[in-house]
Amino acid sequence: MIRAKICGITHVDDAVAAARVGADAVGLVFYEKSPRAVSVSRAREILQALPPFVSSVGLFVNADPATIERVLDGCPLDTLQFHGDEPPDFCRRFGRPYLKVLRVSGEEDLRRPVDDYFDAQGLLLDCAVAGHWGGSGQSFAWWKLPDLGKPLILAGGLRADNVQEAIRVACPYAVDVSSGVEQSPGIKDHDKMGQFMAQLQGF
Numbered sequence: 001m002i003r004a005k006i007c008g009i010t011h012v013d014d015a016v017a018a019a020r021v022g023a024d025a026v027g028l029v030f031y032e033k034s035p036r037a038v039s040v041s042r043a044r045e046i047l048q049a050l051p052p053f054v055s056s057v058g059l060f061v062n063a064d065p066a067t068i069e070r071v072l073d074g075c076p077l078d079t080l081q082f083h084g085d086e087p088p089d090f091c092r093r094f095g096r097p098y099l100k101v102l103r104v105s106g107e108e109d110l111r112r113p114v115d116d117y118f119d120a121q122g123l124l125l126d127c128a129v130a131g132h133w134g135g136s137g138q139s140f141a142w143w144k145l146p147d148l149g150k151p152l153i154l155a156g157g158l159r160a161d162n163v164q165e166a167i168r169v170a171c172p173y174a175v176d177v178s179s180g181v182e183q184s185p186g187i188k189d190h191d192k193m194g195q196f197m198a199q200l201q202g203f
């Protein structure tokens with residue numbers, strides 16, 4: 001089955017439910033202006049509740065290094081996800097696996113970012129929306145993603161009723177969802193998470 005991350009988890013019970021319905025990873029937002037922001041202590045509680053083989057991804061937006069180090073000291077995240085304008089040297093300085101987010105609006109040449117972020121675990125494509133760094137619930141115009149030797153993760157406005165089409169068009173390595181499985185920003189809807197994950201069967 002295609003891999004999936006459920007992002008913007010703020011509560012232990014949502015993380016446990018995400019794992020139960022088959023999410024491979026949960027995303028925790030360390031960006032204080034987000035309605036989905038979590039504290040380090042809440043993040044640690046969430047990580048401690050995760051079952052084996054479900055990984056944790058910490059999201060940052062142009063954070064200063066000391067902030068990221070403080071989060072990592074208190075909370076052993078598996079992967080960092082950079083949503084801002086972080087250059088490659090910044091992303092690699094923490095010595096952790098990382099994902100770089102590219103904000104796109106349609107077909108773009110991805111060779112340059114793939115080269116620049118050569119040591120990223122993957123690149124995550126999200127919709128470019130003015131005034132949003134992520135979690136906008138907006139989709140970009142999907143296209144067949146090229147094989148550039150780097151896992152490409154599709155995000156932006158995915159929901160149970162469009163994720164199959166998105167996968168058929170784009171053929172990503174994995175999908176990432178946040179607002180499409182929520183009741184309200186930061187509060188996940190467990191039924192919607194289950195319906196989303198059910199759509200991934202067979203891919």
Ligand SMILES: O=C(O)c1ccccc1NCC(=O)[C@H](O)[C@H](O)COP(=O)(O)O
Nearest residue numbers: 007034133134135137156157177178179
């Ligand atoms: O969720 C936020 O509020 C957020 C704020 C700042 C940077 C990133 C943020 N979220 C990223 C995500 O949750 C997802 O990885 C991605 O943007 C897809 O979100 P959605 O379109 O809501 O499915």
